[in-house]
Amino acid sequence: MFRRRVxxxxxxxxxxxxxxxxAAVDDSVAAALLADGIHFFGRRPVSAAPRAPxxxxxxxxxxxxxxxxxxxxxACLVTVRDGMRIRPHPGNGSGDRDDKGKA
Amino acid sequence: MKHLDIAVIGGGLLGSAFAYGLSADGGxxxxxxxxxxxxxTARGNFGLVWVQGKGLNMPDYARWSLRSAYxxxxxxxxxxxxxxxxxxxxxxxxxxVSIDEQEFADNLAxxxxxxxxxxxxxxxxxxxxxxxxxxxxxxIGPAVPGATYCPHDGHANPLKLLRALQEGFQLNGGVYTxxxxxxxxxxxxxxxxxxxxxxxxxxxxxxxxxAAGHGSAELGHHLGMxxxxxxxxxQVVVTERAEMTMAYPTNYVRQTDDGNYLLGPxxxxxxxxxxxxxxxxxxxxxxxxxxxxxxxxxxxxxxxAALRIMTADGFPIYLQSEAYPGAYSFSCHSGVTLAxxxxxxxxxxxxxxxxxxxYSCFHPERFNVPA
Numbered sequence: 001m002f003r004r005r006v007x008x009x010x011x012x013x014x015x016x017x018x019x020x021x022x023a024a025v026d027d028s029v030a031a032a033l034l035a036d037g038i039h040f041f042g043r044r045p046v047s048a049a050p051r052a053p054x055x056x057x058x059x060x061x062x063x064x065x066x067x068x069x070x071x072x073x074x075a076c077l078v079t080v081r082d083g084m085r086i087r088p089h090p091g092n093g094s095g096d097r098d099d100k101g102k103a
Numbered sequence: 104m105k106h107l108d109i110a111v112i113g114g115g116l117l118g119s120a121f122a123y124g125l126s127a128d129g130g131x132x133x134x135x136x137x138x139x140x141x142x143x144t145a146r147g148n149f150g151l152v153w154v155q156g157k158g159l160n161m162p163d164y165a166r167w168s169l170r171s172a173y174x175x176x177x178x179x180x181x182x183x184x185x186x187x188x189x190x191x192x193x194x195x196x197x198x199x200v201s202i203d204e205q206e207f208a209d210n211l212a213x214x215x216x217x218x219x220x221x222x223x224x225x226x227x228x229x230x231x232x233x234x235x236x237x238x239x240x241x242x243i244g245p246a247v248p249g250a251t252y253c254p255h256d257g258h259a260n261p262l263k264l265l266r267a268l269q270e271g272f273q274l275n276g277g278v279y280t281x282x283x284x285x286x287x288x289x290x291x292x293x294x295x296x297x298x299x300x301x302x303x304x305x306x307x308x309x310x311x312x313x314a315a316g317h318g319s320a321e322l323g324h325h326l327g328m329x330x331x332x333x334x335x336x337x338q339v340v341v342t343e344r345a346e347m348t349m350a351y352p353t354n355y356v357r358q359t360d361d362g363n364y365l366l367g368p369x370x371x372x373x374x375x376x377x378x379x380x381x382x383x384x385x386x387x388x389x390x391x392x393x394x395x396x397x398x399x400x401x402x403x404x405x406x407x408a409a410l411r412i413m414t415a416d417g418f419p420i421y422l423q424s425e426a427y428p429g430a431y432s433f434s435c436h437s438g439v440t441l442a443x444x445x446x447x448x449x450x451x452x453x454x455x456x457x458x459x460x461x462y463s464c465f466h467p468e469r470f471n472v473p474a
Contacts, residue, residue, distance in 0.1 A: 044361070044362070045345050045347075045362045046344065046346065046360070046361060061404055064343070
């Protein structure tokens with residue numbers, strides 16, 4: 001869906017689960033993952049719907065991932081670092097409300 | 104010049120509810136909306152459909168809010184069926200959570216008085232002790248001395264409500280005109296009105312509803328109507344989405360269908376300033392994390408401020424012009440709670456040509472002190 005407009009000169013290696021990814025040194029995590037063809041960043045907490053970055057400027061919170069063990073980070077606001085370990089945001093899919101509004 | 108049976112000025116929650124309700128009758132209804140440089144109060148709502156605690160010294164307002172809460176279920180179902188938009192209305196009842204003994208005592212005194220004023224109509228609420236409260240709201244904090252529960256309270260998504268109303272209005276055949284700030288209203292000898300707008304739009308209408316939020320005060324002057332309203336700022340904080348733990352809305356915290364928590368709203372008199380500031384946001388988050396400590400673990404996504412349309416007693420203004428009986432002006436700060444009666448009852452008043460006398464309590468003459 002996305003491709004780089006300029007070639008990567010200085011690269012670092014980051015990890016998405018068990019997958020090694022070459023990223024440009026100044027990529028955001030979101031940009032690096034998208035450039036590598038990753039469109040699944042995690043799941044919505046309630047509906048468990050899959051999600052991917054929407055705004056890329058820190059507003060939509062649809063790019064949340066886990067980075068080096070820290071959860072709930074916005075991938076579009078974090079710059080890559082060599083050896084970084086990224087995992088998708090775990091939606092637990094607690095389900096929709098019933099019609100009484102109860103979870 | 105476009106001719107309308109009814110022109111509604113104002114594309115916020117009130118104007119859109121009237122436009123939706125009025126257009127359902129089949130007439131030619133136009134909704135005239137200023138634009139995004141207007142004070143967009145309807146973009147800042149908290150989203151409670153709330154009855155509890157409302158109507159002190161005015162039982163008619165307590166009844167009015169309750170009437171709307173009852174009307175909300177068929178109203179939201181009809182909107183959904185017609186537009187396909189769910190406004191996420193839930194009515195599990197709501198809790199007023201106090202965070203210290205004094206606040207708890209004050210709230211109990213308030214509700215007791217409201218029940219006294221309601222007389223034989225009754226005023227439904229229960230006092231909930233902390234142990235029982237923990238069963239309904241498991242995340243409640245240890246400092247909370249208790250809460251009150253009202254079975255009529257609920258909540259909805261105010262942005263989806265606004266969108267559904269405008270969509271439903273257009274499906275009813277209504278004509279929405281954006282970027283049209285009204286600059287002049289001319290009453291005609293025939294009883295109708297001529298409405299001039301920025302951008303060259305001009306409308307003729309038999310009837311006219313002014314529901315322009317803070318703009319209503321100025322627009323009323325074109326027809327000699329005094330609308331005594333002023334802004335009270337509210338700030339709201341929204342957290343990231345989290346798993347669903349809150350089955351009920353409360354006075355200061357609710358969880359949306361997406362899992363976000365909304366915290367707030369504050370109430371400050373700062374004129375037309377609609378910027379957030381740190382001390383108020385701190386007070387909101389302190390209060391809400393005292394009531395629900397688990398919120399401390401969540402990230403804040405954003406915050407905003409909006410400007411309520413307030414009156415001296417906090418109750419709505421529903422006014423029909425004496426000089427030009429085809430003109431009405433409606434203002435209030437409870438655009439979400441009262442949306443259901445605005446789209447039904449109040450729209451019916453305009454179609455019938457008269458505000459029933461039992462609702463004369465909402466006439467602004469109540470603010471005039473007899474000499």
